[in-house]
Amino acid sequence: MFFYLSKLLPLFFYPLGLACLCLLVALFMLWKRPRTAALAIALALILLLSSSNGWVSRWLVQSLEWQNLPPVEIPTAEAIVVLGGATRSALPPRPSVDLNEAGDRVIYAGELYREKKAPVIILSGGRINWKGSGSSESADMASILTSIGIPEAAIVQEPDSLNTYQNAVNVKKILVSRGIRRVLLVTSAIHMPRSLLIFRRQGIDAIPTPTDFLISEGDLQELSSTPKAALLNVLPDVDNLNLFTAALKEYVGILAYRLRGWL
Numbered sequence: 001m002f003f004y005l006s007k008l009l010p011l012f013f014y015p016l017g018l019a020c021l022c023l024l025v026a027l028f029m030l031w032k033r034p035r036t037a038a039l040a041i042a043l044a045l046i047l048l049l050s051s052s053n054g055w056v057s058r059w060l061v062q063s064l065e066w067q068n069l070p071p072v073e074i075p076t077a078e079a080i081v082v083l084g085g086a087t088r089s090a091l092p093p094r095p096s097v098d099l100n101e102a103g104d105r106v107i108y109a110g111e112l113y114r115e116k117k118a119p120v121i122i123l124s125g126g127r128i129n130w131k132g133s134g135s136s137e138s139a140d141m142a143s144i145l146t147s148i149g150i151p152e153a154a155i156v157q158e159p160d161s162l163n164t165y166q167n168a169v170n171v172k173k174i175l176v177s178r179g180i181r182r183v184l185l186v187t188s189a190i191h192m193p194r195s196l197l198i199f200r201r202q203g204i205d206a207i208p209t210p211t212d213f214l215i216s217e218g219d220l221q222e223l224s225s226t227p228k229a230a231l232l233n234v235l236p237d238v239d240n241l242n243l244f245t246a247a248l249k250e251y252v253g254i255l256a257y258r259l260r261g262w263l
Contacts, residue, residue, distance in 0.1 A: 013252060014245045015051035019044040051248075052241040054223055054233030060247040062215045065189035068196065068208035077207060078180040079156075080118045082109045083167050083187040083195060084125015087141055089134020096147075097140045102188045104212040106141050109186050110150050112209065118184055121145065122174055124158040124167045136160075164195055164253070165262045168202045181205055188212040190246055194254050197263045214243060 011017045022044035029037040050056055086105050088098040099106060109121050123145075125137030134140070136159035146152055158174060161167045175183065182205045187195050189210035199206040223233050233240075257263045 014248055015047050015241060016245065019047045022047070048241070049236055051244040052236040052238070054237065054240050057240040057244040057247070058215050058219055058223065061190060061243050062220065064193055064247055064250055065210070065213055065215055068189070068192045068210050070210060074112065074115070074117055074184070074209060075207060076116070077118045077182045077184045079120040079122050079175070079178075079183045080109050080112050080209075081122045081124060081171055081183045081185050081199075081206070082106060082141060083164065083185075083191070084123070084137030084141070084161070085188075085191075087137055087144065089127075089140055090143075091134050097143045099144065102191075102212050103144075105186050105188060106144050107148070108209075108211040110145050110148055112184060112186070113150055113154060120154055120156060120178075120180075121150065122156045122158060122171055122183070124161055124171050126160050126162050126166075128162055164191075164198055165257065165260075167195070168198045168204065171199075172202045172204055175204065183207065184209040186211065188214075190214060190250055194250055194257065194263075197254070198257065201263055214246075 012021060022040040026037040026040035026044070029040065082105055086100060086102040088094065088100055090097045112118065113121055123138040123141045125141070127134060127136045136157070138157040138159040142152075142155050142157055145155060156174060158167075158170045161170045171183075175181070185192070185195060185199055185206040186209050189212060192208050192210040196206060196208050222229055224230050254263065
């Protein structure tokens with residue numbers, strides 16, 4: 001129940017959920033307290049407009065992603081650790097496992113292995129039973145890697161973790177059992193700050209190896225490249241709202257994990 005609530009309650013702190021709450025308040029107050037209703041509607045509008053423009057959303061995402069920029073030369077390690085959240089299981093009508101927006105991490109791990117950066121790939125991720133179905137995320141990632149030529153003998157699965165904290169705890173057990181001390185941590189750039197803090201709190205020598213950058217130098221230059229671009233990036237856009245929410249989710253996660261003593 002706690003795990004379910006930890007996923008449910010934060011939704012009401014994100015722009016869309018909070019705006020919906022404001023509109024519900026406005027709906028109930030519309031006849032008895034019109035001023036309160038108007039204030040709630042105005043707050044909902046401000047929330048949606050501020051969180052769905054390119055200037056705010058890209059800045060917020062950049063503040064996370066650019067904390068751990070990839071080095072010019074990736075060092076070698078004893079294992080590559082890939083966190084889940086990058087796949088969709090092979091359920092009809094999908095003919096096979098699909099990669100989602102964060103799927104770059106799986107392909108990137110395969111590239112690092114081929115470049116001989118580490119001899120082992122540890123895949124960490126289970127499957128939340130009330131959030132879709134199918135095989136574990138680790139099994140899905142293994143399916144993708146073997147399909148592109150990574151040998152099964154080089155892959156170790158950790159199929160039980162349901163959040164980033166459990167990723168770190170369960171991966172550490174594997175590392176200790178194999179005598180592995182240094183790993184390349186592969187996850188999306190926006191997720192790297194929280195992941196790195198958790199893994200290092202577990203005493204794991206993790207080298208940040210981010211991928212799936214949502215904001216590039218070109219994206220930032222686009223904001224003010226022309227007056228038309230600057231204006232368009234002020235207007236509400238669903239993609240910007242998604243970026244803002246993803247970044248806010250990470251900041252909420254960092255706060256929640258810190259309060260629980262996981263960071």
